[in-house]
Amino acid sequence: MEIKECMFSEVEPFLEDLFSQQHQEHFLTNIEESEEQISFGSWEKEQLIGGIVGKRHYQTLHVSLLGVQPAYRNTGTGSRLLKTMEEYAFTHGVDTITLTTKKYQALDFYLKNGYRIFGELENVPMKGTIKYYLVKRRNEWN
Template sequence: MKIIELTYEDNQQQISNLLEKHSKSSDPNIPPYVRETISLAAYEDDIYIGGVTGDMVWNILNVHLLAVDLNYRGNGLGAALLKEIEARARLAGCKVSELTTMSWQAPHFYQKQGYAIFGEIKNCPVEGETKFYLKKIL
């Protein structure tokens, strides 16, 4: 046996193939392991002011990144971006959305948007900070 580096995309595909085979052997009713990405951006007069990215697998939306330019915060743009990615995921058949955020980032923002904390890692990445895991039924 040897372990080598492989491009992220190629390795992702190989891992997906293995997971697919395992899933089908465990339960033939499990849907295919197909990852679909979503990437939305907001502009004001041709200036990028925010965006959100995520992917969907097995009817679950995983929100990866969401950010709004400091000059545009507090005006509902973050909520609008999140609402739009959720709406697109819902149309694609997603039943739940999940994400992570850090204590100094936006846990309260996501809770206002209907997300509930279901897990946390304290003192991560440094003493006194927490990584939160949140979910929302779509």
């Protein structure tokens, strides 16, 4: 056996096929995988001032990016973007939304918006900070 570095494009299809086979064996059915990227932007006079990106996979959505230009923070823009993503998720059968944030980012913002911490790792992604893992379930949505 030899292990060597290779291109993502060489390994990814192979691994996707393995996981697809595993999924079929586990669920004893060929459930079509429902996965899609979702994004919303907030615009002020045709200028993008904030955005949110998520990935829906079956009944789960993971918010991977959410940001607002500094001049528009504390105006409700981030909360409106998050609420829009939640409404999208609700209408598309999502039961769970997850996201991560770091100690120096927006933990209080997410807590204020009804997310709760289910895990944390110290010194991730670098020494001196904490990475928080947050969740919001369908029954917790307003």
